[in-house]
Amino acid sequence: MSRTSDRSWTVRQATLEDLDGVFDVYAEVAAERVHIGGEPPIDRDARLAKWREHFDRPHHVTFVAVADGRIVGSASITWAGASEIGMAILSEWRGKGIGSALLEALIAWAERDGSHKMELYVWPHNDAAIALYEKFGFEREGYLKRHYRRRNGEIWDCIIMGLQLPRPT
Numbered sequence: 001m002s003r004t005s006d007r008s009w010t011v012r013q014a015t016l017e018d019l020d021g022v023f024d025v026y027a028e029v030a031a032e033r034v035h036i037g038g039e040p041p042i043d044r045d046a047r048l049a050k051w052r053e054h055f056d057r058p059h060h061v062t063f064v065a066v067a068d069g070r071i072v073g074s075a076s077i078t079w080a081g082a083s084e085i086g087m088a089i090l091s092e093w094r095g096k097g098i099g100s101a102l103l104e105a106l107i108a109w110a111e112r113d114g115s116h117k118m119e120l121y122v123w124p125h126n127d128a129a130i131a132l133y134e135k136f137g138f139e140r141e142g143y144l145k146r147h148y149r150r151r152n153g154e155i156w157d158c159i160i161m162g163l164q165l166p167r168p169t
């Protein structure tokens with residue numbers, strides 16, 4: 001990808017010390033209320049305690065995107081029978097290849113970890129995320145109608161996407 005040659009960010013595996021920065025990104029994206037499942041108010045201490053507890057568990061990993069010493073995006077795998085992923089990037093850092101780099105890192109990690117499959121849940125209106133996942137070979141496997149209740153009372157549909165591992169060479 002040509003745009004990566006002048007990139008001002010890097011992607012690396014997260015450490016425990018990164019989790020505060022990961023939370024800041026998560027909370028800012030959650031506050032947009034349109035992209036991810038989380039919505040404010042989010043209990044910072046409870047969420048961080050849960051993430052710290054899960055951090056070293058087998059089949060779990062987090063990658064971060066860092067720019068100017070600040071975490072601007074993150075992507076994680078949690079083990080749910082398959083490798084379930086979630087990702088979030090600050091709005092001003094979207095469309096620069098970070099999502100692709102994070103997802104490539106997650107897929108490579110899951111393959112090394114011996115996972116047979118990656119799965120994710122995405123809102124049907126999240127065109128950017130769906131395009132990113134399809135670019136990497138994820139397929140639409142299921143559609144949950146009127147499934148998730150939002151804090152404003154709306155009930156949203158959700159698409160389940162999956163990627164079989166290892167990827168064909």
Ligand SMILES: CC(C)(COP(=O)(O)OP(=O)(O)OC[C@H]1O[C@@H](n2cnc3c(N)ncnc32)[C@H](O)[C@@H]1OP(=O)(O)O)[C@@H](O)C(=O)NCCC(=O)NCCS
Nearest residue numbers: 035087088089094095096097098099100122128129131132
């Ligand atoms: C979805 C998200 C992770 C994508 O990351 P990103 O860094 O913007 O994506 P990239 O720049 O690597 O682009 C990858 C591909 O995504 C698609 N894409 C990116 N932005 C898009 C947009 N605004 N509209 C449509 N497709 C888009 C394109 O297919 C693109 O590939 P291309 O550049 O070869 O055309 C990012 O937009 C984000 O964090 N959004 C808010 C949180 C979120 O939606 N998380 C996922 C919840 S399931």
